[in-house]
Amino acid sequence: NDLYAVVGNPISHSKSPRIHSLFASQTGEAVEYTALQAPLADFAGSVHDFFARGGKGLNVTIPFKEEAWRLADCRTERAEKAGAANTLYRDESGKLTADNTDGQGLVQDLTRNHGVTLAKARILLLGAGGAVRGVIGPLLAQHPASLTIANRTVARAEGLVQLFTPDAHGTELSACGFDQPDEPYDLVINGTSASLQGDLPPLSANVIGADTVIYDMMYSLQTTTFNQWALDQGARHVFDGLGMLVEQAAESFRVWRGVRPDTVPVIEELRND
Numbered sequence: 001n002d003l004y005a006v007v008g009n010p011i012s013h014s015k016s017p018r019i020h021s022l023f024a025s026q027t028g029e030a031v032e033y034t035a036l037q038a039p040l041a042d043f044a045g046s047v048h049d050f051f052a053r054g055g056k057g058l059n060v061t062i063p064f065k066e067e068a069w070r071l072a073d074c075r076t077e078r079a080e081k082a083g084a085a086n087t088l089y090r091d092e093s094g095k096l097t098a099d100n101t102d103g104q105g106l107v108q109d110l111t112r113n114h115g116v117t118l119a120k121a122r123i124l125l126l127g128a129g130g131a132v133r134g135v136i137g138p139l140l141a142q143h144p145a146s147l148t149i150a151n152r153t154v155a156r157a158e159g160l161v162q163l164f165t166p167d168a169h170g171t172e173l174s175a176c177g178f179d180q181p182d183e184p185y186d187l188v189i190n191g192t193s194a195s196l197q198g199d200l201p202p203l204s205a206n207v208i209g210a211d212t213v214i215y216d217m218m219y220s221l222q223t224t225t226f227n228q229w230a231l232d233q234g235a236r237h238v239f240d241g242l243g244m245l246v247e248q249a250a251e252s253f254r255v256w257r258g259v260r261p262d263t264v265p266v267i268e269e270l271r272n273d
């Protein structure tokens, strides 16, 4: 079997080994996929060891995505712009290559699994950290009418607007604080890590209209803090990041193996865990 792994710190709660073994059995690909904890001070050593042992590909998670991006010899276009990598492999010439499948995973989950139309949509994106940077390019590629990036630290959101303005084409791209948005959006995506502390971006309930789709990029067994808030405000279309997690994995699997697994049964199976 060809060897793959997810590397992070901590890593014991990662769902990636389960997701990829479901992909392997579904597709019949000869893939073995494990979890690797890299020491915080020696991510590069763990990566080099893994490939020296014959490893074929790595997924990278918290807190190493930016380091993976820096470490790579070359990057795909989408990874370049994301400033972070969640997928590593060696290309035909042996160069360590970085890719980022997170944004594709989000777009795929929204459009295919939840039937959301992104073209011409008015999107409010909360947060301006690494997670958000990774999804802006793929969202803009769907040609929404507008993409508003709201963040606690407004300057960070403004920096992202500057960075992605060349990719905005017809989309109205702007930055603001949480206090500004005050009317219904078609889609509100939470990409802050506030939920991790059980915290909530201080957002007006007016951003939620009758048809607004709410998406938390976070996933946990219980309804996330953000999604619970949205439900309490009467939101009717509320989704968490489990689908994104499986879709980004499927895209990595496709990059490595040339086969994109069917994600629907895998999402269902994880939901029932």
Ligand code: ATR
Residues within 6 Å of the ligand: 126, 127, 128, 129, 130, 131, 132, 151, 152, 153, 156, 191, 192, 193, 194, 197, 199, 200, 201
């Ligand atoms: P990640 O890789 O998860 O994006 P990050 O780069 O540290 O991690 O970014 C975290 C994001 O969550 C930021 O947008 C951060 O806001 P600031 O840029 O103002 O720091 C946001 N965030 C974290 N905790 C938050 C909280 N309690 N309330 C609101 N936003 C929060």
